Amino acid sequence: MITRKTQPLLYATLLVGIVLSAFPLYWLFVVATRSNDVVGDWPPPLAPGENLWDNLGRLFAAEDANFLLGMGNSLLTSAVVTVSVVFFSSLAGFAFAKLKFRGRNGLLLVILATMMIPVQMGIIPLYMIMVELGWQNRMEAIVVPALVSAFGVFLMRQYAEQAVPDELIEAARIDGCSTFRIFWSIVLPALRPGAAVLALTTFMGTWNEFLWPLAVLEADNPTVQFSLSQLSTTYYTDYTLMFTGALVATVPLLLVFIAFGRQIIGGIMEGAVKA
């Protein structure tokens, strides 16, 4: 469709787009390896320096931020939430896609509707519930409300619909498999690609959660985003320190992206076709 003449222009425009989208990340890295006295220079230092280890040492020693604990808490809560969301979403998604039961369509509509509800607006009573349960400043408060996801159920239903042949389920039934056995041995393996996408988006979403942790946790037991906000309120003139924290907080997501980037892209594009 595009002619020889316009080809270079197309690539040039796209490259500009890539540079714009990568530059803030690169700048994050550069500042994290520098010292504070050169950060504000003009022209800005565009090559990495040698201060990364110094800055990391200062980051882990920074009072109020509890950065290492924040990283640990976030890795733990994100992992638990991811496993749980993927399991329960696959289970419910399978039921909605492949099993017949009364009220199926109605209940599916409820799930669709809840996807649109801004649940965050209920955080004041949610906080009261956590006070009742004694879960203030504990990771249970972060994990338990996030164990299930309407979006996840919907996604897995869509996926199960086309990924699991009905004949396979019928055959297993005739062989005397229980429904859960069918789910575990036949459906779950077939759902793996869809589950991978859900796992990745859930992990990223939990890792980036901020409003709720800020409400229910204290600075002495934070998640990683909370730690970062502590850095930015307490040390806001210390750019290299904040940037080092921001860099470390981004590394796990970057690793996930490098390992599974293709699947993430596939997931976004498939989800969009269905939406």
Next chain:
Amino acid sequence: MVDLKQRPVARKAAGRTPPERPRLRDRVSRVEVRWSPYLFIAPFFVIFAVFGLFPLVYTAWVSLHDWDITGAGAFVGLDNYVTLFADPDFWNSVYNTVGMLVLATVPQLLMALVLASLLNQRLRAVTFFRMGVLLPIVTSVAAVGIVFSQIFDRDAGMVNGLLGLVNVDAVDWRADKWSSWTAISTMVNWRWTGYNSLIYLAAMQAIPRDLYEAATVDGAGKIRQFWSITVPNIRPAIVFTVVMSTIAGMQLFTEPLIFGQGSFAISGGSLRQFQTVSMYMFEKAFRDFDYGYGSAVAWMIFLLITLLGVVNFLITRRSR
């Protein structure tokens, strides 16, 4: 009476008649088949009801009370709402939120459209470009706030440095509404443009090629084709992104909070230049511990989002 010794023989003779134990198993399995679907969807509904739906509904109840950290006080009816409607700080935060929503959604979706149509051309290194535009959503959200706060810093920031090259005076980005909105919207735009462009790209790839070929034969230019073929054909994807961006934009919280820095963070600057409704709700509930009033704010945000959803729906339906 049946002779016990004869039974095995009788069974063999009967051939296919099911033995007694499997019949019980049959009945169990019928119950199992009937009820296990409910068991499979129960975890979602139970947890969502307790930690999602109940708190949301209970917010309305709390908002009708004089409720603080010591517990429920007097039932005050709509008093909190009466106060809220006359509260300039609340309306200011609504104004800020909607302002940033527009500044963040419109350019973002337009850029995403352009980017998607570029990515939809015959390209080498497809994966490289797609992963490249997706890099921003891999960045931790608070990290985005930190990086852009520095880039938009009055003294040390790169944006002012670049403006200096064309002889524009340094801007104090945090000081005014328009400037702080611009900085914060830039963060949102940067983070989500690539993601939305991939959604559009997926929709564009589903458009049959012969539509374009026919248009070319009819003499329609590239731009005409874009508006008359591409855009109408990816309408569902556009509606989807508009709705999602609106819901997310109305709850904007992390970026402006980090941008605020220091002690004025939750109030969105010393004059509340960039305080969003979510920040105002948080300030009332978790800094002033006025749960009743905070709940009234939360419930208003909820209604506002629902209202915008309906408006979105009506507009997109009319333009069909």
